[in-house]
Amino acid sequence: MRSLVWPLKKIPPTLSTNFRWLVISLVSFLLLWGTVSLLLNEPTLLPTPWEVFIGFFNLIKDGQLLTDIQASLQRVFIGFFIATCLAVPLGIILAYFYIPRQILLPIITILRPIPPIAWIPLAILWFGIGDSSSYFITALAAFFPIFINSFAGGKAVEHQHINAAKCLGARRFSLVTTIFLPSAMPQVWAGLRIGLGQSWMAVVTSELIAAQSGLGYMIQANRLNLETSYVLVGMVVIGILGALMNAALGYIEQYVIPWKPQYLHG
Template sequence: MSVVSELATEKPKLLSARGTAIMLGAISFVAGIGLWWLAVLAGLSALPNPPEVLRRFIELVANGQLFGDMAASLQRVLIGFALGSLAAVPVGFLMGWYRIARNLIDPWIQFFRVVPPLAIIPLAIVTLGIDEKPKIFVIFLAAFLSSVVATYQGVISVDKTYINAARVLGASDRVIFSHVVIPASTPFILVGFRIGLGAAWATVVAAELIAAQSGLGFRMQQAQLYYDLPTIFVSLISIGILGLIMDRIVVWADERLTGWQERV
């Protein structure tokens, strides 16, 4: 079979697998909503039912609150996550490639890893104020710690056979690093990005609960004071949707950048 024929055969399979995944995801979503509704109707839960949440969603969209809160939280997450990830990748490569750098930096990374970013929020507020700086800083820290460990693990997990083969062929350390280590570490880096995104969203919501005048976390805190469960649900669902979209973007980048990797 020619290469063209093989590619023509693989493409429908890929489209079919993707269509199946979308269909199963939709079925799972509808089933989850149905179970939620049945639990409320049966009196097994004090949660609001889906129509109540939908009505509150329409109200918050109509008065502009929801989009304003989503924009505020999304901006904080994007800035903190981008800064944390950009800083983590070179530090992770440095730790993985040079043993001296690993011995110098790793103790600090492990120290801050066991200190939850949420525990640093009070310190960040006291030292940086109550504006955007402390919120972005704790998001930066959460994303950085997740990504730097993943990048470091990717570098030290590169198959030594590839590196030795490149050396035998006369490749310099610079060529080995750029053509062997970086491509082989990319899947680990992107996994770190996905974990960092989750940590960033968890951190921004906690930060907004403490000191904010806008954002989805702030809106949930205000709704809690009035026992406004539909608003809390709308905020939670909005966070989940935004996080899911960002995660799918990283997955799409992973598929494009690591097309050489075998997948199940």
């Protein structure tokens, strides 16, 4: 008996508590879902969790689900990479240089409130239906939260740090790379997490309209065929993958920004 109990003592109390509440939350949600679906007794409107579970394995068996997951992830990661390469340097540069900030910031301020879905007609006209338009939409969705956080992080740099670096002979490029960027990284990383989430939501939206593959396209095709269980499979997979990507960035953060205080939540 002792050999079975002893390994459990190695689990941190906070992790164990969080896992317990996660199980309780999921079980409660599944029970509520199952009860409502049984009361409705209409699988086309709301299938039971078991029917969705069977649908998941059917899609896995024929390979279609994995193909659509791969297509969606590829579009998100490429668009997110493009947005990161553009938004982080631009945010830091505009935070430091006055003239570029005065020229570009009003344009970005006007473009930022336009939702990514409003750009889909133009994306189709410019790039056609396929991966290129999805790359554009996902990059656009991720760009603005990453830029805003990068710019805010650059503006929050302490002036005494800048003055101290200047006294030590640092030039402008060194100031940006060794002072602005490390100081702004906590907010930049927060922008990356938000941007990845926005990009993930945008790719599903774009695939509903401007793609021939991906999770969004799968949901749309099965909706037209009244295969509601497959629609819910797509929705559940989208939620799980989005949560996993956010958790992965949160895990990587402690290694990329070791100087940021890490707060434990009970």
